[in-house]
Every structure is written in C-alpha cells, then in structure tokens.
Amino acid sequence: MSLVQPTQPSTVLVAIDIAKLRHDVLIEAPGWKSRKRLILPNTAVEFRLFADFLHGLKHPVRIVFEATGNYHRPLAHFLQAEGFHLELIASLAVARTREAMHNSWDKNDPKDAQVLLHLLKTGVTQHYHDPLVNQIHDFQELSLTYAQISLEKTRTQHRLLTHYLPLYFPEIERYYHATRSEWLLAFLQVFPTPALIARLSMEDFVQQAWTVVGRKVSKQRLLEDIYRTAQSSIGIPVAEDSEAVAMFRVVLGEMIRLCQLRDQLEQRAALHLKENVDFRRLQQMPGIGPILALTILAEAGDLRRFNHHRQFLKFCGLDLSTQQSGQFRGATKLSKYGNARLRCAFWMAATVAVRLRENSFRDKFERYLRRDPASADRKRMAYVAVAAKMARVAHGIIKTGTDFRCFYEAAAPSGRAASPGPSRP
Incomplete structure (x- = not known):
C-alpha cells in the first residue's frame, strides 16, 4: 500500500538584495524554466508595479531579504501592507553561505540575491518584525x-x-x-x-x-x-x-x-509610556529605570512573541556557545550574536541591581563571588550571569503578566519551600 503525500501549494520565491538607490530581485516561480532577475528602483511607482507583478503570478509569495541599515524598511513595509509574507536572513548567515557557495569572500548584489534565495529554500530564515506595524516605531x-x-x-x-x-x-x-x-x-x-x-x-x-x-x-x-x-x-x-x-x-x-x-x-x-503596562512592570525590577525600560521595549518589541526565555536570551546575545573540535573543547562563553543594545541594557541594569539590598540578583552575584572573591574574571562572569537572569525575569513577568517579586525563588509555585539545591547560573 502506497501512502499519498499531501501536495504542497506552489509558491513563488523572491530574494531581494537591498541597496540605497535600487534593489536586486531574483524570482523563482512554478512553471518557469529559469529564474527571473529584476532591478527595482527605490521609488513608489516601481514598488507599485512590482507588487502588481507579484499579485499577477496567482501563487503564494514568500519574500526574503537581508536587513541593510534602514534602506529595507520602506520596501518591507509596503510589501507587508500588500499582504506578502516576509522573511529575514541574518547578515552573518549570508556572509558565511556566500563564501561556501562561491569559494570567495567577494561581495556583489547578484551573488547576494542567489545566496538569499538559496537560504530561503533551505529554511534558514527569521521572522520579520516590522516596528511600525507592531507599534514600537515611536x-x-x-x-x-x-x-x-x-x-x-x-x-x-x-x-x-x-x-x-x-x-x-x-x-x-x-x-x-x-x-x-x-x-x-x-x-x-x-x-x-x-x-x-x-x-x-x-x-x-x-x-x-x-x-x-x-x-x-x-x-x-x-x-x-x-x-x-x-x-x-x-x-x-x-x-x-x-x-x-x-x-x-x-x-x-x-x-x-x-x-x-x-x-x-x-x-x-x-509621558509617552505612562499607560504601558510592560513599561511599568520592567521598572519594578531593581536597576531598570525609565530609559532602560524604554530601550528593552524598543529593541525587543513585544516580549510575548518569544515562546521561551531561551529564545529571548539568544535574541539578546546572552546565550552560551562553546567551540569544540575532536578532543578539543574551548571555554563556554557568550555568543554575542544578538542585539548589542539589549545586552548592554541588561548589563547596566545588573551593575545597579547588585549594589541594592534585598533582591535575588544580588544574592546570585554574591554566590558567584564566593569561590574566588578577588578574581576580576570571576566578577565579570558574575555580572554576565546576573544580566542573563535579568533578561529571563523581564521575559517572564511580561509574558505571564505578573508583577516582579524580589525573592520569587524563595518559594515554589505550589507554595512549598524551594529545594536547597545549587542555583543554576
């Protein structure tokens, strides 16, 4: 007995290499013998003609691009308003794939469009979060x-x-x-x-x-x-x-x-954010004032869009990475591949929180220093651990809609005392 696989709807794949004055577009559509390359000038008239052309293909359209300064924002907002599905590819992924595909480090727009299309087909993409649509542009x-x-x-x-x-x-x-x-x-x-x-x-x-x-x-x-x-x-x-x-x-x-x-x-x-509940909850955390709360909301948007705190930590660049090859295993350290301004905001908040009394962030900092209080490297690691914990707590209080508690770890959610086991860094 043969199993009938469900047929997937045919999709038009569009890769756009963003530039200041014009964009290189590479299109692959069902039934075409070869890909189509277009030059899209950065004007409203050309945007309209391009959208009409994609609508005329009568297939679902997936569009991918690499964020380039702010030059991609007008085109991305226009295409999203037209109902097209947009996806984003990290610059690092584009650079590494370009070197692998072309065995060269050189960069030009036609090659970048091919690389973007390849990454779109292999699924190495990210969700595009438009600031204006999601009301975080201000x-x-x-x-x-x-x-x-x-x-x-x-x-x-x-x-x-x-x-x-x-x-x-x-x-x-x-x-x-x-x-x-x-x-x-x-x-x-x-x-x-x-x-x-x-x-x-x-x-x-x-x-x-x-x-x-x-x-x-x-x-x-x-x-x-x-x-x-x-x-x-x-x-x-x-x-x-x-x-x-x-x-x-x-x-x-x-x-x-x-x-x-x-x-x-x-x-x-x-004044602008006084009615924002997330803005108020973030300021309940020690070390986070109005400007750091504003920075977190501006750079991360709605923290509820991250299903797990590990996704948010990775977005901040506060996740851990290890270089390993064969028998060699390097030191585990921060990846720093995420949002640098978010990482800086939580670091600054951590340096303030550890100087305040009666909060779990200071407890975590002191536990880190017990092993070697005189070590400057250990102190730096303690600050990093506290910054990562602040990011986890910020994600948790916003996602669950609860106010901040200074010593939430002191009692389990069931009301029983938490186990005295070692705390996770």
Whole structure:
C-alpha cells in the first residue's frame, strides 16, 4: 500500500538584495524554466508595479531579504501592507553561505540575491518584525535619539575633562562628580578661569556665585573652598575677553544644552509610556529605570512573541556557545550574536541591581563571588550571569503578566519551600 503525500501549494520565491538607490530581485516561480532577475528602483511607482507583478503570478509569495541599515524598511513595509509574507536572513548567515557557495569572500548584489534565495529554500530564515506595524516605531525613535544625545554629551564631557579644564582650571575637576550635577557647568560659564575668582574678595565671590551653584549642602564652605583653590591654580593665564575663553564657554553651553535635552527626552519617554503596562512592570525590577525600560521595549518589541526565555536570551546575545573540535573543547562563553543594545541594557541594569539590598540578583552575584572573591574574571562572569537572569525575569513577568517579586525563588509555585539545591547560573 502506497501512502499519498499531501501536495504542497506552489509558491513563488523572491530574494531581494537591498541597496540605497535600487534593489536586486531574483524570482523563482512554478512553471518557469529559469529564474527571473529584476532591478527595482527605490521609488513608489516601481514598488507599485512590482507588487502588481507579484499579485499577477496567482501563487503564494514568500519574500526574503537581508536587513541593510534602514534602506529595507520602506520596501518591507509596503510589501507587508500588500499582504506578502516576509522573511529575514541574518547578515552573518549570508556572509558565511556566500563564501561556501562561491569559494570567495567577494561581495556583489547578484551573488547576494542567489545566496538569499538559496537560504530561503533551505529554511534558514527569521521572522520579520516590522516596528511600525507592531507599534514600537515611536519607542525606537525615542530610544535611538536618546542614545545619540547621550553619546554626544559624553564626547563633549571628554573634551571638557581632557582639554579645557586641564588648560584653564585643572583643580576644578575634583568638584565634577556626575553629569547630572549641572551646577558646575553653570558656575564655569560665569567663572571659566581662576583669575576671575582670584581678583575678587572672598565675600564678593561668595555673593556672586551663591545663586549660580543652586541648592547645595554646606554651600558656604563649598564656595570658600573653591575660592582658596583658585588662589593657587596652575591654569594658564588667559584674558577673559580672549577667543580661548569664548570657545570654552561655547563648549560649556553645548554641554548644558545636551544635558537639558537629555532630561527632556526622559520626561517625554515617561509621558509617552505612562499607560504601558510592560513599561511599568520592567521598572519594578531593581536597576531598570525609565530609559532602560524604554530601550528593552524598543529593541525587543513585544516580549510575548518569544515562546521561551531561551529564545529571548539568544535574541539578546546572552546565550552560551562553546567551540569544540575532536578532543578539543574551548571555554563556554557568550555568543554575542544578538542585539548589542539589549545586552548592554541588561548589563547596566545588573551593575545597579547588585549594589541594592534585598533582591535575588544580588544574592546570585554574591554566590558567584564566593569561590574566588578577588578574581576580576570571576566578577565579570558574575555580572554576565546576573544580566542573563535579568533578561529571563523581564521575559517572564511580561509574558505571564505578573508583577516582579524580589525573592520569587524563595518559594515554589505550589507554595512549598524551594529545594536547597545549587542555583543554576
């Protein structure tokens, strides 16, 4: 007796190599003797003609592409709106397969389209998660803009600390503790050089600087200490009306502007997401504030789309990998093939959580250090383990819709005490 295999519907396979001005398209359809190659200009008219052509084939269509900057987003959104099934292929998979297929490292668009089509036929694809369709586009723009502002603020801060302050007022750096303390920037706008302080009496200086530094504990003693510091400064003597001081003030003003813009973006993110339940639940976790919660939602989207926490860990690049060949077995370490911004967000949250008391993340960190408290490598591994645990917990509380509990491991779900066995890293 022969078994009749169910017939699969014929499918049109489309591979698109994305570029800035035009896209290379390779199509394989049922009944065609050979593949069809197209050049698709990056215009709305050509998109419409291409979609009509695919609709006219009267078969289900599977489209695959490799994410390339942001150039793929308009075309992918248009094709998805037209009802086509889109799939994504990782850049690393494309590069390795290209080398295997063509025995060469060279890269050109026609070859990439062939590689994409081959990977589509073999099933090595990923689900395409459109940010606009899944309503996380605004989150991403807020998060990316905040990241760019923070990066520029850090660069400007380094210019101040490595160029301007060593030249004009080296001793004032001891009062610069955090970028959130903007009083020193405002103070340097008024007194950029120690000569401007030294020419005043202590009483006059304290009176003029009193409102500049804002609300401070022991403000009188602080200003008197700064005055005495200025008396013995080694800063180079430049005139107040010189171009050097003018440029110093320009950079100080830019630093103040960036700090204020960063604060505005934080307030805007909190206002935009105040009704988001996932945003609120993520902030219940120690170490995760509004910006890290925004970053997690912007980069991962809806965490419920990951069926298991291992899938989410792999998406973050927090999964473990081991190099092994024959009798050789390398050290197990992070793969780091996932989303770098997500991995950084959980790492930063872990560094804060382990300094707070009464949470299971600190317990895990301390258990890791018991074996060798003085080992810097062991400490780094502990931070990684805590970051991975934070990712698992974040996925769990959002997927199950439950609030965060500091010591969930202390009791089993049934209410009985958990077994005292060793905890998994």
